[in-house]
Every structure is written in structure tokens, then in C-alpha cells.
Amino acid sequence: MSECQNAEIRDRLPDLVHDGLDAHTRAAVEAHVEGCASCRAELKVLRDVRAMFDAGTPRVDVARIVGALPAPARRRRWMDWRIAAGIAVLVAGGGSIAVLNRDTPRVLPGDSVAVAQPTPRENPNPAAQPVLIADSQRANSGAQVAVSPATDDAARGGLAMTGRLGDLSEAQLEALLKEIDQLEAVPVTEPGPVVLPVSTTRPASSRGGDL
Amino acid sequence: MTDAARGRDDNRDFELIAQWKGGDERAATELVERHATALARFAASVGVQSGGDVDELVQDTFVRAFGSLDGFRGDSSFRTWLFTIQRRLLVDRRRSERRRKGGLELKDDDAATEFDALDALVAGETAQRLQQMMARLSPTQREVFALRVGEGLSYKEIAVAAGTTEGAARVHYHNAMRVVKELLDE
DSSP states (O other): OOOOSOHHHHHHHHHHHTTOSOHHHHHHHHHHHHHOHHHHHHHHHHHHHHHHHHHTOOOOOHHHHHHHSOOOHHHHHHHHHHHHHHHHHHHHHHHHHHHHHHOOOOOOOSSOOBOOOOOTTTOOOGGGSOOBOOGGGSOSSSOEEEEOOOOHHHHHHHHHHHTGGGGSOHHHHHHHHHHHHHOSSOOOOOSSOEEEEOOSSOOGGGTOSOO | OOHHHHHHHHHHHHHHHHHHHTTOTHHHHHHHHHHHHHHHHHHHHTTOOTTHHHHHHHHHHHHHHHHTGGGOOSSSOHHHHHHHHHHHHHHHHHHHHHHHHTOOOOOTTOOSOOOOHHHHHHSOHHHHHHHHHHHTSOHHHHHHHIIIIISOOOHHHHHHHHTSOHHHHHHHHHHHHHHHHHHHHO
16 A cells, blocks of 8 residues: 655644644544545554553552652752751750850859859769858959869759759849849850959949939 | 643643642642653653563653752643653663673664563563564654654654654654554565
8 A cells, every 4th residue: 555645644643643633633634534545544553553552551650759759849948947947956955055064153142152063972072072152252342253163073063953052041042043134144164263253242333324 | 632732731730840849749749640651651662671660760750850840941841851851861771781781882862772572572462562563663763653653742842852853753753654564564
């Protein structure tokens, strides 16, 4: 059988098989095919081959494919933000804990100051017993309090960990809280001896509004 | 599928892509459901062995596509874009196989894998007939014929997917058709 010379119609035959022609073109192609044995034969071949392709199509596991896909960019950004926030919280929290653990109360108001020390069981060294510093030991103006460095264990334990707050009277605690409220920031503590200026009476300039 | 219906189909793809980009992961499921079978059919028709290889290829195609969806500008349909990606993966795989075997480099045109004669022997009658037919075609003819007859892509879409021109795609199709008819007449 000789091939049909109408290339335009033959080009359209696969579209006819796939129902890809508009009504007008479809009618024209079908009219041609009806009168053309070569195109009818070719159309049959195309339909058979398409059926073979369909029959040989392997099944695919959609769920597995979807499971392997990357997350959408927006979700990735959201996840990145959450991870970053989580890291920030951990860093901030960890930092705070580290500071709190290192930051023993070097300076306390009141008549005497209890400095965190290890319990005898933790450190039997008698030199590391609690140190009491009386106000009388302070200088007259802007008294300075020298505090012996706490041992490592004590430094790690901190004030709250040693339970020494129980040694303070209510008045002392109140004064302590008031003093803490007036602090602008938590001072950085160093491992060596710390000398901090402490005033029992506040200078006139700090009273505010009296000038 | 008419041009109008295909346009609606493409629009649905673009909607789903936008939804997925907006964080809706369910849209990915629908996109995969809409196109996975066509990709598997194309893979099988150009000689990728059914089973694990087709599964893997289709999955890799989607993973690659979704990983670079931000770069998809919609110049072609999503389906055509998927076929383009799949064909590139086929080229890469074929090259790797050749390198492993110490053979010659493949040209980009030679994307499809060759049919395995043993596979044809064990396949069913229909599949065997199809494989014999496709085995007579050049790799490029196979691709063009499979995309045109199996998937109903236009020559323009085939040109994009196969990295050729519309005219060349048309010639490849008609040459392939001639070979197929000769075989079926035998």
C-alpha cells in the first residue's frame, strides 16, 4: 500500500488517537481517513502501538515518590527559622545557666555577707569555710568589699545552690532584693579576687530629683 | 486532549505548583499522581527495564523537578518539563554505564537505553512485540515516537523535551513510523 502524500493529515493522526484535535480539525481528519486506506491503516497502527505502550506501563508507587520529595521552599524556610530559633533559645538558655552557675554573690548588702562555699563534704578544706564580712570592715565612703574567690565547686554551685540565703535575716533579704533591683546589669564575674564598690548609703547624686 | 483541555490541564499544574511553593505538601501528591504514569510509560517504552529501574528513574525525575521548581518559569508545560528532566537523567545514566564499561561517550541524541534482548525473550507477547519494534529504531526515533504516539505530545513539546527542533522531531517521527509499519507488515 502506497503512503498517503497528505503529510498534514498524517501529522495529525497521533493527535486524533489522543483526542487532541478541536472539533473542526477532527472532522476534517476523520473525513480524510474515511476515504484513505493508507491513513486508516496508519491510524490502526497508532492505536495498536498506543495500546501496547499502555499495556507495558509499569505501576509506580506514588506514595514512595512523594515521600522522597524535598519540602517546599516556604516550609524549608519555616523549618530553618524554627531550627534557628531553637538554637538561639539553647544558646541563650545555656549561656544564662553558665552565667548563673559562675556568678556567685560576691557583694551583698546588709551587716554581713554570706559567700557561697562548698559544704564540708564537698570540700573539707577549712580555708574554704563561709566568709563573713562585716560592714565595719568596709571603707568609710564607697566601701569596698574584698571577697575571697570561691572554690570552683562553690562557684559552680552559686548562691542559690548552696542554700546560704537561709542564713540571712528577713531584713537582709529585703535589702538584698532592693539592691538587686537597683543593679542595671549582672556584673561579669572573674575567677580571681573581685573588688566591687558598695555603698551602704547612696550618694546624693544618685537620689535623683534633689539637685 | 484538545488544546483547550490541555490548557486547563496545564493551568491546574501551575495552580498545584503555586500551592506547593506556598507550603502545601498535598499539592505534590496530586502533581505526582497526574504525571507519574506518563513518565513510567515513557521510560518503559524507550527501554528502561520495568520494575526497580523505572521506579527509580521516575522518582529521581520528580525529586530533581521539585528540587528546582523555583527555576521553572512555565515556558513549557509542567509535563514537558518533566519529560525533559527524565530524558537528561536517561542520558546521564547511559553515559555512566558506558564509562563503567569503558565504552564510547554517548551523544546527547542517544538518550534512550538499548533494549535488552533477554528481557524481550521473557516478556509477554505484546510487550515482546513492542520491544522488537522499538529495538529497530534509533534512540532518538524511539524517544520521539514514544512521546508522540505514547504521550500525544506535539512536535513543539517534543522538540523541547528531546532537545531538538520541531522539524527534526517531525522527520524522526515519520521515519520511525515507516519502520514500525514495515515490521508490522512482516
